[in-house]
Amino acid sequence: xxxxxxxxxxxxxxxxxxxxxxxxxxxxxxxxxxxxxxxxxxxxxxxxxxxxxxxxxxxxxxxxxxxxxxxxxxxxxxxxxxxxxxxxxxxxxxxxxxxxxxxxxxxxxxxxxxxxxxxxxxxxxxxxxxxxxxxxxxxxxxxxxxxxxxxxxxxxxxxxxxxxxxxxxxxxxxxxxxxxxxxxxxxxxxxxxxxxxxxxxxxxxxxxx
Amino acid sequence: xxxxxxxxxxxxxxxxxxxxxxxxxxxxxxxxxxxxxxxxxxxxxxxxxxxxxxxxxxxxxxxxxxxxxxxxxxxxxxxxxxxxxxxxxxxxxxxxxxxxxxxxxxxxxxxxxxxxxxxxxxxxxxxxxxxxxxxxxxxxxxxxxxxxxxxxxxxxxxxxxxxxxxxxxxxxxxxxxxxxxxxxxxxxxxxxxxxxxxxxxxxxxxxxx
Numbered sequence: 001x002x003x004x005x006x007x008x009x010x011x012x013x014x015x016x017x018x019x020x021x022x023x024x025x026x027x028x029x030x031x032x033x034x035x036x037x038x039x040x041x042x043x044x045x046x047x048x049x050x051x052x053x054x055x056x057x058x059x060x061x062x063x064x065x066x067x068x069x070x071x072x073x074x075x076x077x078x079x080x081x082x083x084x085x086x087x088x089x090x091x092x093x094x095x096x097x098x099x100x101x102x103x104x105x106x107x108x109x110x111x112x113x114x115x116x117x118x119x120x121x122x123x124x125x126x127x128x129x130x131x132x133x134x135x136x137x138x139x140x141x142x143x144x145x146x147x148x149x150x151x152x153x154x155x156x157x158x159x160x161x162x163x164x165x166x167x168x169x170x171x172x173x174x175x176x177x178x179x180x181x182x183x184x185x186x187x188x189x190x191x192x193x194x195x196x197x198x199x200x201x202x203x204x205x206x207x208x209x
Numbered sequence: 210x211x212x213x214x215x216x217x218x219x220x221x222x223x224x225x226x227x228x229x230x231x232x233x234x235x236x237x238x239x240x241x242x243x244x245x246x247x248x249x250x251x252x253x254x255x256x257x258x259x260x261x262x263x264x265x266x267x268x269x270x271x272x273x274x275x276x277x278x279x280x281x282x283x284x285x286x287x288x289x290x291x292x293x294x295x296x297x298x299x300x301x302x303x304x305x306x307x308x309x310x311x312x313x314x315x316x317x318x319x320x321x322x323x324x325x326x327x328x329x330x331x332x333x334x335x336x337x338x339x340x341x342x343x344x345x346x347x348x349x350x351x352x353x354x355x356x357x358x359x360x361x362x363x364x365x366x367x368x369x370x371x372x373x374x375x376x377x378x379x380x381x382x383x384x385x386x387x388x389x390x391x392x393x394x395x396x397x398x399x400x401x402x403x404x405x406x407x408x409x410x411x412x413x414x415x416x417x418x
Contacts, residue, residue: 003390003393003394003397003398004390004391004394008390008391011261011262012354012391014261015254015257015258015261015354016240016354016355016358018254018257019239019240019241019254019355019358020240020241021250021253022239022246022250022254023239023241023243030228030231030232031225031228031229032228032229032232034232037231038250040249040250040253040254041230041231041247041249041250041253043253044230044249044250044252044253044256044280045224045227045228045231045249047253047256047276047280048224048227048280048281049224051277051280051281052220052223052224052318052322053220062273063272063273063274063276063277064271064272064273064275064276065272066273067256067272067273067276067277067280068260068272068276071253071256071257071260071276072257072260109261113261145221145224145225146225146228149225149228181212181213181217182213182217182221184212185212185213188212189212
């Protein structure tokens with residue numbers, strides 16, 4: 001559409017490309033178990049979580065930037081796909097694949113916005129600012145909240161143990177410490193319901209008859 | 210989970226209930242035409258649009274609140290469903306159904322947050338603040354952007370004409386005037402491609418033989 005100025009045309013091209021995030025399917029289910037969630041609706045859900053839980057941060061949070069980090073944090077999955085925690089081969093190349101995706105996707109925007117959005121994504125990845133720590137906290141909590149509410153089918157299907165899920169949320173203590181009791185309550189409740197997978201049995205001792 | 214304090218338990222109950230927005234299907238397609246979008250991923254998309262297009266507002270915008278309005282604006286559809294522009298019977302009761310939904314849903318939050326979130330939804334509906342006008346602008350533009358990028362199948366399926374789509378976006382001129390050229394460019398391009406439905410023919414004049 002040559003009738004649009006280049007800045008607007010670039011912004012629309014980025015927003016149309018971003019639509020593809022609606023087709024990136026994650027491992028986690030909807031709470032009603034009807035299907036797996038995609039990365040666009042997950043990004044909406046964690047932004048809503050950040051809106052509700054921002055008060056738990058022990059540092060002042062710029063809400064606009066925190067929500068911006070939530071909204072852009074998974075865009076790289078348009079090229080790199082979702083890499084669940086149990087995909088060890090995928091995790092070995094995740095950083096490299098996602099950085100290449102960020103190079104391509106944010107460059108669709110006008111140069112000044114490309115730098116700003118890429119900066120937000122880098123800020124999220126570094127997890128050092130109060131806003132990035134809040135975004136990481138809700139991104140880490142979201143799978144626990146939805147899998148717990150759904151009844152833990154994914155945990156049993158994938159053999160995820162209590163220890164796996166606690167380990168996945170261990171860094172909450174450095175991001176938003178006041179949310180650690182949420183992890184404890186949900187994991188304890190899931191244990192009480194028997195919703196986790198079984199730990200792998202210890203290998204049999206050599207030489208025992 | 211009696212191990213959680215009442216405030217946290219209420220926040221989690223709201224966030225779990227909000228998950229249902231992922232199952233509210235809208236009329237509009239994904240850009241690739243593979244399926245119709247849901248209201249959760251649509252809410253993410255318009256929040257991203259607000260992030261990119263906030264600079265077009267002719268008034269200063271509090272980005273955190275603008276994004277908050279985008280994130281909560283469709284939550285009422287969990288109870289009230291999506292009501293497309295051509296559903297005349299549905300539109301007659303939309304305001305009443307959505308207000309009842311807002312009464313129920315936001316009351317799941319702790320009282321102070323219930324008031325804040327309900328205030329955001331009321332602010333969005335009133336469309337008077339710079340933040341609400343930006344949120345309305347991107348909510349109005351989003352269907353035009355995705356249907357244009359998809360090739361206008363919905364417009365033809367529903368018999369939506371150029372005049373219908375221009376009328377639907379007419380209020381952009383009062384919300385964010387600098388975005389009106391985007392409507393003109395996309396609609397003109399869709400006309401050039403023959404992507405709209407045909408206008409209803411005038412009824413035949415009475416008495417003509």
